Amino acid sequence: MKYSVVLPVNLGVLGEPSDVLRVARHAEELGFESVSAVEHAVVISDTESRYPYAPDGRLPLPNDLPYPDPLELLAYLAAGTDRLGLSTGVLVLPNHNPFVLAKRLATLDRLSGGRLRICAGLGWMREEIEACGGDFARRGKVADESIRLMRELWASTSPEGLSFQGEFYAVEGAHSYPKPHAGRAVPLHIGGHSEAAARRAGRLGDGFQPLGLAGDELTAALTLVRETAREAGRDPGDVELTLGATLPRAADRTEWAESLGADRLVLSGSRHATSLDAFLDELTACAVKVGLSR
Template sequence: MKLGISELFPGTGPRDGRWSLDAAQLIEEIGYNSVWLPEHVVFFPSYRSKYPYESGGAQEVHRTLGVHDPLVLAGSLAAATTTLRIGTYVLVLPQRNPIVTARQVASVDRLSGGRFQLGVGVGWSEEEYAALDVPFERRGERMNEYLAAMRALWDEEEETSFSGEFVEFEPLYCFPKPAQKRLPVIVGGNSRATLDRIVKYGDGWAGYSRTHEDIRVFVEKLTVLMEAAGRDMSELSLKVGRRSKGMSDKDWEDDRAYIEQAASVGIDEVVVSPRIGDENYERDMRRYAEIVGL
């Protein structure tokens, strides 16, 4: 079982600036597999949109002022580390221009020596879509087409063109290409549309805040759809996000039990948010790794 760390890199407060790079180097040295960077372009004092995960996370969203742009931060982390995998958990792809995003992602993958994984999702905040002047409706169809266009842009062919409902461009050159022959696209979500998206475009699943029974059912459905499409489950990396309930040894022992059970239902990496404070950060990150059995 691999272990990744998420939500440790906010863009405001004492964890700004050099802190993110130092934290990533520590995470790499301890032996965690990866770091995962969240995305919201803007936050709001209040939301009409319903947060789709556990209520504790909703409370944190409401009091968050901002985070670093994940692709900019990923480039910095790539320069500061050598073996750590770097990914987004998740990039709200329908809000972004697919040509610009494809080029940014390929650049990060090149700069990291092929260590980048693109986690994508459709998002849940209608307020954020409105602020960016992007339609919230049909965001799933938009993301599917963006992924198809980005795959075409990453192809080894020099010349690329694309024609669709949301994206259309005449033959052009888009460089650099990713360092990885197939850059991993990890699809977030829990719906039937997510399952179909993984099968058609993805290289893995980015689940979040799911029970082990939820995971088991989702993986069973995914296995059936993958087989029907002529794909093998070994092509996929299955990940699930886990938010610690607190900062005590007991909370972290609960995380260990969750991680062990996740492995039994097909998950190969748990992406944890251990809720570690700034004071004694290194001590607590090492202690967390010890307790969860890294």
């Protein structure tokens, strides 16, 4: 089992260079696989959109909380660490032009020595997506095409460049360099809670990170991922599974995650970790309990 750490956005420290680097270096020293950065390009006051992971449908964080751009943040952490994996959870695909995003991801992966893994989703805040120029109603179809386009940009080395004709994007003779590290494609995992997200992971994802699902709903989503992968002519075993837990519960949740075929647990701080020192203490205790620290 691999263990990843969600950078503690709720503490309001991710925009502070020394604080966020302290978290990343501590996670690396303890043996965690990676850190994960969240994204909101813009937060809208009094949004009418329903946050799907809280009973009251409201984002449970202040509007003025710092949300650094996740890729800029991960680039900073890449320069300050040696082995630590760099991930998002969740990158909001409709906020990004795929030509620009493909270049940013390839650059970060190349300069970090292949440490990047992206968990991408469609976003829930309609006002944010529309402010960034996205089409909320059609974001699923656009996302599918964006994923295909980015992978073709990374793979293409033709002297004539890439020719791509899609419903939303078209280009002739496109060259996009540098390529990701070691000739690979940046791993693109799909995050979400809907049936559409599960199907997208089965069709197109290198992995699936279900959000806010438990019990029968989680089981059904995992079954749907695997069925869709088979229908698409893919090996379901090639779709990694990442599940979530809190740092204090990681040891208790590992056997459960393994029973579902998970490859990774991504861990967030508990509600008791209300300071940076308390969060780092939870990191240390978790590493000991799951056997990362000697």
